[in-house]
Amino acid sequence: GDSVTQMEGPVTLSEEAFLTINCTYTATGYPSLFWYVQYPGEGLQLLLKATKADDKGSNKGFEATYRKETTSFHLEKGSVQVSDSAVYFCALSEDNNDMRFGAGTRLTVKP
């Protein structure tokens, strides 16, 4: 069945460092791909999405490109801030089926 694999954390970076969180997926067709962010003590919030191959989702300085050839949707940000410290979840939804979530990657950004 469909699944999502994302890099294990935790990830610790200094402020203004470059961020990459890897995400790969397995699907039988052409899923939509999502990144959600969970700040401490809160629920998940949709960060960005891409609905077809080569689409780039972006929001708040974060970007991810839907790569069908490598079945990947890696999250990137050029310069992280302390306020970006959170848990990031990669997810997919195919043919309007239930969303499948990765295990989450905890990011800590130090001043």
Added chain:
Amino acid sequence: NAGVTQTPKFRILKIGQSMTLQCAQDMNHNYMYWYRQDPGMGLKLIYYSVGAGITDKGEVPNGYNVSRSTTEDFPLRLELAAPSQTSVYFCASSYETRNLYGYTFGSGTRLTVV
């Protein structure tokens, strides 16, 4: 503010007690979901509903029950609480076209069973 509202935010239960976690949304979403989140384990789907009067089991339904009498409300019932049900519970909702818009989540209920 529009969104998904969960109550309570925190609860401690004794083994064998029962409780209902409340979830309400005001976005007129037909689809609603209950997930549990265990440390380092991501999200596991407990139950979901595609509309009033329709519910179905997810990946981990044992020990839980749901009902969906209205579009807005989707309560989760725990019967005979067990320590294994200690978790953070999230309710979410979506349009039918969830592959286009994703899910909207509530802020969660942290449940401890002792």
